[in-house]
Amino acid sequence: MARKWWQDKVVYQIYPRSFQDSNGDGIGDLPGIISRLDYLADLGVDALWLSPVCQSPQDDNGYDISDYQNIDPMFGTLDDMEQLIAEAKKRNIKIIMDLVLNHSSDEHRWFQEAKKSKDNPYHDYYVWRDGEEGVLPNDMKASFGGSAWEWVPELGQYYFHQFSVKQPDLNWENPKVRREIYDMILWWMDKGVGGFRLDVIDQIAKEPDKKITTNGPKLHEFLRELSKETFQKADLITVGETWGADPERAKRYSNPDGSEFSMVFQFEHVMLDQEEGKEKWDLSPLPFVELKKNFAKWQKELHGSGWNSLFWNNHDLPRIVSRWGNDKEYRVESAKMLATILHGMQGTPYIYQGEELGMTNVRFPDITHYRDIETLHMYEERLEAGYKKEDIMKSIYAKSRDNARTPMQWNDSTNAGFTTGTPWIEVNPNYTEINAENETKDPDSIYNYYKKLIKLRKANEIFTEGEFHLLLEEDSQIFAYTRTTETETMCVIANFTATPAPCRLIEKWNKTEKLIHNYNTENTDGILRPYEAIIYIDR
Template sequence: MQNEKWWKETVVYQIYPRSFQDTNGDGIGDLKGIISRLDYLAELGIGAIWLSPVCKSPQDDNGYDISDYQDIDPMFGSLDDMETLINEAKKRNIRIVMDLVLNHSSDEHPWFLEAKKSKDNPYHDYYVWRDGVEGTPPNDLRGCFGGSAWEWVPELGQYYFHQFAVKQPDLNWDNPKVRQEIYDMINWWMDKGVGGFRLDVIDLIAKEPDRKITGNGPNLHKYIQELSRETFQKGDLLTVGETWGATPEIAKLYSNPDGSEFSMVFQFEHIGLDEQEGKGKWDLSPLDFLKLKQVLTKWQTELKGEAWNSLFWNNHDLPRIVSRWGNDGEYRVESAKMLATLLHGMQGTPYIYQGEELGMTNVQYPIEDYRDIELLNLYKERLEGGYVHEDIMASIYAKGRDNARTPMQWDAGENAGFTTGEPWIRVNPNYTGINAADQLENPDSIFHYYRKLIGLRKEYNVIVYGDFKLLFSDDKDLFAYTRTLDDTTVLVLCNFYGNTVFYDLPEELKGDKELLISNYSDEPVNGSLRPFEARMYLLK
């Protein structure tokens, strides 16, 4: 048996607090709302909650611009509420994983307010500055949300570096004082009982902007290993690095089984497979299904025994998977369950994003109903660049981050049971037909299907630790694989599309099988799969 850990055997549920549950009627979700829904999550069977940022923030980028790492934003509640959440979750065997933004702070953080006062200020070197002339930035590096990555501060005659919004200045990790401040803060949260951390864009911390190096800088792993030694290794934590630029080789450094860096990585290679080659996420292309099989198989086989992967289709930055690669119309239920089966049968720690367990879908709003800074900047830039409104909206409907950020659909009542006030972003109008209350009562619902998948992972070690083998690698409809541990084999069969497909299993898989789970309620037909049909078998 390979290195066993609780975080390999659990399933994580991601909450976007702003959109989960509001208790005070201000239209914004809060910590008390999460506390009120812990029993729902316990029933689902998850073992950890990844909480998108709740620290104090001006909310220029939805909390990824932190102005105080050791306090809770009043919009979400108080530090007392956070401590209550940690303790109440613990009673239900659920750990709280916090989202840490360590590449940059808010420009309203006390460090930056001091840093701007003068070049001699002790906090000046907490950030990345370069001398220059107004209107002529140090180089042509661009921010991820558009525009130059350099912002002029006339009082100082200097530019500061920001890889994201102007209000998110990059921290200077080359300064040991900055690193120590960060370690002290993390240890403070660990003392409060948090179960782990998700590290936002952590592969950008060791930037060298003069050399135009942003991701995977030369000192990256040195800094992460120091971070781990000074903090994470003092506890039994789940730590996951968001690493957009990771390859399997780099992932083996990030999640080395010796524990020197993180527990696991978020890598995104599969996420870009419906984009035009060499362009960004807004330039759409049909999914290359054979490539999807190759990419997922590569991460399954190359990390085996040497690193640990995260399994996900959705998060707060991604569109809803049932709308993206499933069928959110006639086969919404079947395709949502199929996509869940495909993912949860693999090796790695599965992540469920809020509402995924209900099959929540993308939205199509008029532009004025959207809230996301990235999306609104894109709309403005593309309109000015001569794009047609309808084409820009098609990209936004497909890939906009607000697809994932509409309020959680709890019931068929007003505002889907999310708030008694005016929600901060419109509720998806389909909530009357897609909501948690209905699904809890329906044993065939997507919710109960996820619950069963989570139960199987707890019951069968082979699903956590078994070797992966892809079957039918050239089949254009079928995603099938086995997982094998010692003398136990599980077979997963998924029809990725809306037509009936036929298959002929290899001889060694044709024997007696026990059906563990299927997304069709009637008896399966051997040798064929109906539209979006998924099955998981235990070979006897």
């Protein structure tokens, strides 16, 4: 497989609303991001993926776009965006935009026109079905609760929405819609954008009459056309969010020929700690052995025929150190261990803002402190269904998207240095202890450990090229694997638990070069300490 320039790069995801506020209104913005570019350059990241900054009524925190070619005033202006692209470029950092192409906001001018009449040229930009009020086209449900169909009395029709009622689905069957989308993407490419993350892109080929939302029959036809008309005209980083991907589909999405995307986000590993067949809120212990085998499957299947994205966190997921690490007595050790495991694999690592500091989940006292539409819907639905309030809050503490959305913790001043005003969502109270100012100064911090991992990836080709082999498959505590090229072998060994774990691999690998270790003292007895992680290399 020909090496691509982006394969040894590391991406940092920014949730702009919560990253840095520059004007005291309590909401993060583009000038705020610009002011923190030196911090990101020091960390060593190569690209910044921004969650949506396009104009939006913010019904779903920007994933409901009302103008694809403008910046939402809460984040700044188009001039600010152009300045961010230019300033990032000076630091060899690319900007990756988050595009929502499955649906728009109901406040987008296309939908405003579409509602006027069935004869309006924009009507067919969306998915409509004739009917009568109260008689739904079918029983499909929206992801945020309720029916996926919304009645428009003046038209005598329902429109289809897979998410909020304010997020009508675009009709990709209409070539005019596709052309509008391509022209918009080319416009951003001309502005100097270095790539795109495509939100729920495997849902664009929906066929609601057949109750098909994900992986519709025309999906790859649409994606190949999208890539040919846009991405292939420049050398971009592109990543598709595909909740419905399996390895075979992922090989098509991330084919090395560039016919679709550079890489794919798949989510099998992050769905392991929920009860099978139930919602994410129905908590279940992590089946650790299954987690290892899942990673191994994706590493082996895509080696040489596709490309993985590597992530523990994003704006939709809880903080990994609270989820599968130990955010109490072993917060630092477990955060470094989780980073070690992930960054040692083949693929492009994604660091979500604050992950490099070991930021944790938040436990607000009650539902009034939460802002996430999905969390609030679930709370009301489960209350009505008779769930106990404390059980609902337990699920929220574990899985709410707001865990990832509390403000970035810059220092120990008021509001963690995020804003001089009142933040749109409260800061996690532990910011006085966990913050960037403390960690950048401390050579043993999680931040400096991430910095070292990023440097290792760029300095050692084996991180990009090496073939993956899982070791100790059935071990209930140890995550160990090798990466092998013709001339080198690297071994990653980690204790995923707070209990010491005897490991027969240590004696053998202690004789080789050690690339990184999350404890300051040598391992001399062959017993992995709580959350201990080491990467060795035999050259």
